[in-house]
Amino acid sequence: MSSLQVSVYRYNPETDSAPYMQEFQIDTQGRDLMVLNVLTMIKDQDSSLAFRRSCREGVCGSDGMNMNGKNGLACITALSEVVKDNKLVLRPLPGLPVMRDLVVDMGLFYKQYERMQPYLQNDTAAPAIERLQSPEERDKLDGLYECILCACCSTSCPSFWWNPDKFVGPAGLLQAYRFLADSRDNATQARLAELEDPFSLFRCRGIMNCVSVCPKGLNPTRAIGKIREMLLSNAT
Amino acid sequence: MVTNITNLGRSGLSDWLIQRVSALVLAVYALFLVAYLLFHPHLDYVTWSGLFAQTWMRIFSLLAFISMAAHAWVGLWTISTDYLKHTGARFGFQAVVILAIFVFLVWGVQVLWGA
Numbered sequence: 092m093s094s095l096q097v098s099v100y101r102y103n104p105e106t107d108s109a110p111y112m113q114e115f116q117i118d119t120q121g122r123d124l125m126v127l128n129v130l131t132m133i134k135d136q137d138s139s140l141a142f143r144r145s146c147r148e149g150v151c152g153s154d155g156m157n158m159n160g161k162n163g164l165a166c167i168t169a170l171s172e173v174v175k176d177n178k179l180v181l182r183p184l185p186g187l188p189v190m191r192d193l194v195v196d197m198g199l200f201y202k203q204y205e206r207m208q209p210y211l212q213n214d215t216a217a218p219a220i221e222r223l224q225s226p227e228e229r230d231k232l233d234g235l236y237e238c239i240l241c242a243c244c245s246t247s248c249p250s251f252w253w254n255p256d257k258f259v260g261p262a263g264l265l266q267a268y269r270f271l272a273d274s275r276d277n278a279t280q281a282r283l284a285e286l287e288d289p290f291s292l293f294r295c296r297g298i299m300n301c302v303s304v305c306p307k308g309l310n311p312t313r314a315i316g317k318i319r320e321m322l323l324s325n326a327t
Numbered sequence: 328m329v330t331n332i333t334n335l336g337r338s339g340l341s342d343w344l345i346q347r348v349s350a351l352v353l354a355v356y357a358l359f360l361v362a363y364l365l366f367h368p369h370l371d372y373v374t375w376s377g378l379f380a381q382t383w384m385r386i387f388s389l390l391a392f393i394s395m396a397a398h399a400w401v402g403l404w405t406i407s408t409d410y411l412k413h414t415g416a417r418f419g420f421q422a423v424v425i426l427a428i429f430v431f432l433v434w435g436v437q438v439l440w441g442a
Contacts, residue, residue, distance in 0.1 A: 253409040257329045286339075290329040293339030294405075322340050 093121040095174065097129060099140065100182040102189050110189065112180075113137075119170065126158055126165035126173065126181070130193075142193040149306055152241030156193050157182040162243040162304040184246035186255065199255040200242045203263040206285070209270065212278035228274040235269035235314060237307050238262060244301035244311055250294040257290035261301035261311030264292060268314035271321060283322055292318060333421050335400045346401045349394035356391035385439045392435040396428045 095117045102110035115133050127147055134140050142165075143153040149167035156165055159173045159180050173179065187195040213222065245251045245260035259267065267286065270276045286292040292315060301311040336342045367374060378384050403424045411417035 250409070285328055288329045289331050289334045289339035289342055289405075290408075291339070293343050319340075319343070323344070326340055 093119050094177075095119050095129065095170070096178050097133060098178070098180045099133065099192070100189075101140070101192055103139070103191055123169050123171045126156075126168045126170065126179070127154055129170065129179065130154075130165060130181070140193075141191045150239065152239035155184055155241040155243045155246075155306075157185060162247045164241060164243070164306045167306060184242055186246045186252040187242070195242075195246075197242060200240075200245055200260065200262065203245075203255070203259045204240065204266060207259060207263045207267040207270075208278070208282070209266045211270065211273065211276050212281075213275060214277065222275040224274055231272045231274075232269060234309055235265060235272060238265055238269075238309060239307060241306065243304045243306060244309075247300040247304045248295075249298070249300075250296060254290055254294060258294040259286070259291050261295075261315070264295070264318065265309060265311040265314045267292075268318050271318060279321075280325075283318075283325055286318060287322060287326075292322075333418070334404050335397060342401045342404075345397050349398040349401075352390055352394040353398065356387065356394075359387075379439065388439055389436065392432055396432050399428055400425065 097115045097117050098112045099115060100110060101107070101113045115136060117129055117132050119129070125147075127144055130140070130142055130144075134142075142156070144166065145151040145153040147154075147166045149164050152164070154165040155162060158165065158168055159175060159178075161173065162184060163173075165181075170179070181193065183189050183193045183195045187197060187199065190196050240262060242262060244265075245262045248258075248261055250258050251260040264286075267282060271279055271282055295312070295315050297312055297315075299312045302309075305311070331337070334342055336345055363378070364370065379388070404421060407417050407420045407424075411420055
């Protein structure tokens with residue numbers, strides 16, 4: 092018996108009055124497929140199913156979704172990692188408005204990212220060739236720059252669910268620290284001032300859902316702690 | 328920068344620091360009381376009121392009460408801004424919490440120095 096029971100969240104705002112779960116039987120022929128493969132097989136059965144995907148190898152960050160209760164990338168999550176009792180439940184990323192089926196509106200997520208001004212800022216005269224960094228300074232960016240903005244972390248964070256308009260969320264804060272930690276950036280004071288209020292950074296309660304779901308193995312909670320240390324040493 | 332006027336310190340950083348420091352004070356106070364009770368298994372009223380008659384214990388207790396007040400304000404304010412989305416309900420809840428904290432604090436001072 093290699094038939095997998097898959098339950099998929101369906102919602103088309105143009106025809107459905109409310110979201111519902113649709114059941115599919117998928118014959119995996121005993122193979123340990125990735126969840127994205129299963130979604131493709133479902134799409135063969137019902138072409139109206141909508142989901143995002145692109146690179147299918149965990150680089151583009153398009154197919155973040157909730158699989159049996161845990162956020163992750165469908166393309167690099169094997170069935171053996173998530174399936175329990177031969178059942179798979181697929182839902183869109185929690186906390187963001189659903190546009191259709193597994194496709195969510197990432198507007199709020201990107202807005203918070205944009206607020207962190209995720210680009211190098213330096214008001215000193217540009218050197219003739221380039222701004223140099225020592226290997227040690229470059230090492231500080233490891234574990235920060237690898238983020239692919241799939242939103243798995245921010246949409247697993249209750250603080251982001253309750254205040255997505257005010258709390259930056261783990262993804263945005265990881266990027267904030269990526270530029271705070273960069274020796275070539277000198278907008279440190281302005282960046283810290285943006286995060287000092289009770290919501291933007293301090294709504295993080297350190298529950299580490301972000302760390303547990305990050306498909307790239309990054310640690311936003313540690314970055315948030317580092318920003319807190321910077322704020323504290325700046326203000327005491 | 329998100330602005331707020333009902334949180335305790337007017338800044339996330341100061342609220343966070345107040346929360347951490349007050350938690351530490353409350354932990355030390357609680358551990359002290361537990362240890363005191365363990366070392367006095369046959370505690371009577373005279374010994375107990377004698378402890379609270381000393382100035383250092385009154386100052387220590389007041390410090391713990393103020394820490395409790397600040398800790399509760401920061402914590403309950405956070406909960407109200409997470410879960411109460413209706414502005415009237417949220418402001419009403421915050422007003423009741425702040426009033427209760429004020430009453431308990433004054434009452435606590437009266438208990439410590441009134442006897």
